[in-house]
Amino acid sequence: MTRAPFLIAALDVAAHDRSRFNSGSPALDHYLREQATQDRRRRVAASFVALDNDLRIAGYYSLSTASVPLPDLPSGLQRKLPRYKAVPAVRMGRLAVDVDFQGRGLGSSLLINALRRAAGMEIPAAVLIVDAKDDQAAAFYRHHDFIVLANLPLSLFLPLATVR
Numbered sequence: 001m002t003r004a005p006f007l008i009a010a011l012d013v014a015a016h017d018r019s020r021f022n023s024g025s026p027a028l029d030h031y032l033r034e035q036a037t038q039d040r041r042r043r044v045a046a047s048f049v050a051l052d053n054d055l056r057i058a059g060y061y062s063l064s065t066a067s068v069p070l071p072d073l074p075s076g077l078q079r080k081l082p083r084y085k086a087v088p089a090v091r092m093g094r095l096a097v098d099v100d101f102q103g104r105g106l107g108s109s110l111l112i113n114a115l116r117r118a119a120g121m122e123i124p125a126a127v128l129i130v131d132a133k134d135d136q137a138a139a140f141y142r143h144h145d146f147i148v149l150a151n152l153p154l155s156l157f158l159p160l161a162t163v164r
């Protein structure tokens, strides 16, 4: 798989043109255009964009903090964690690649970048969780070894200890 040399950086509204972004999912495009900056300002989520050489946004993901009830995790993983009611998590609420850039490995690169970012945080989280928008998106995450959370087919996770 070819990995294009994209720069992945925090979304900067002044420098990055969000108006052209088209992932084929109106809800994900709308979030980047209308909501992402507000969410950052209100400290509820941060978006990161992949930029091509012309600084065009080729893809993005958003991260926020979350927690997962301990019983929702597989028993093997529960045994490795303290007996708290819930464990800290990072949620990747959104991931999207522009249709012009899909199928070139950018989705994988963004996923890896998000995992590294979450695993490298100074304030630790035990897992990265994702909300897949449909079965096809869930299949993308399963392809990358994500595990279904508590029998909810559209919620998946990966332990961050694995990433480290």
Ligand SMILES: CC(C)(COP(=O)(O)OP(=O)(O)OC[C@H]1O[C@@H](n2cnc3c(N)ncnc32)[C@H](O)[C@@H]1OP(=O)(O)O)[C@@H](O)C(=O)NCCC(=O)NCCS
Pocket (backbone or CB within 6 Å): 001, 023, 024, 025, 028, 094, 095, 096, 097, 098, 101, 102, 103, 104, 105, 106, 107, 108, 109, 131, 132, 133, 134, 136, 137, 138, 139, 140, 141, 143
């Ligand atoms: C899903 C999405 C992010 C994938 O991005 P992409 O750049 O097209 O995917 P990549 O080229 O990085 O694919 C990487 C690998 O995942 C596989 N893959 C891609 N989509 C897949 C799917 N839906 N199901 C299973 N595997 C998938 C590819 O075959 C490839 O496999 P390989 O590494 O073994 O060759 C992109 O298609 C997208 O933005 N879709 C619309 C929005 C969406 O569904 N977002 C999902 C999160 S809610």
